[in-house]
Amino acid sequence: MTQTVQMFSIEVEKEQLIFSAAHFITFGENICESIHGHNYRVRCRIEGPLNEHGYVADFIAVRDHLRELVRCLDHHVLLALNHPTIKVDDSSPQEVVVTFAERRWVFPRGDCALLPIRNTTAELLAAFLTEKLAPTIREIADSACTLEIGVDENEGQWGTCRMSLGG
Numbered sequence: 001m002t003q004t005v006q007m008f009s010i011e012v013e014k015e016q017l018i019f020s021a022a023h024f025i026t027f028g029e030n031i032c033e034s035i036h037g038h039n040y041r042v043r044c045r046i047e048g049p050l051n052e053h054g055y056v057a058d059f060i061a062v063r064d065h066l067r068e069l070v071r072c073l074d075h076h077v078l079l080a081l082n083h084p085t086i087k088v089d090d091s092s093p094q095e096v097v098v099t100f101a102e103r104r105w106v107f108p109r110g111d112c113a114l115l116p117i118r119n120t121t122a123e124l125l126a127a128f129l130t131e132k133l134a135p136t137i138r139e140i141a142d143s144a145c146t147l148e149i150g151v152d153e154n155e156g157q158w159g160t161c162r163m164s165l166g167g
Contacts, residue, residue, distance in 0.1 A: 077112050
């Protein structure tokens with residue numbers, strides 16, 4: 001006789017998980033779009049069995065931890081530090097200089113979110129947030145199995161990253 005295991009999930013998508021930011025990405029090797037902005041929306045889904053209290057993870061704790069990550073991106077220029085052709089020089093304490101081919105941008109350092117990703121796509125922003133949130137989810141929901149974060153950059157255009165938590 002096989003045993004049926006029930007899996008549950010919670011989803012958090014709140015107004016506090018919206019951030020406004022500027023970015024630009026490349027398409028292929030030699031096309032770089034103009035700098036522009038979005039009102040990004042973030043959602044989080046956690047799957048796993050119920051804990052002894054009857055829930056997968058505390059909604060409020062998940063929301064609050066994710067909100068802190070989102071706040072670090074809000075009203076910033078999102079810059080990919082690991083891009084192969086966009087070069088980011090953050091050696092000055094006052095400014096960040098960004099170059100691509102013949103183009104050059106200079107931003108006040110405090111207005112930049114320097115991200116360890118290769119392009120500021122919705123998918124890679126979702127991956128960045130997933131990596132940052134995963135250790136916290138392992139602590140507050142130790143039996144959780146998967147963490148999924150979606151980033152919407154344009155009212156219905158979601159990039160999503162799903163990670164196994166080993167729970």
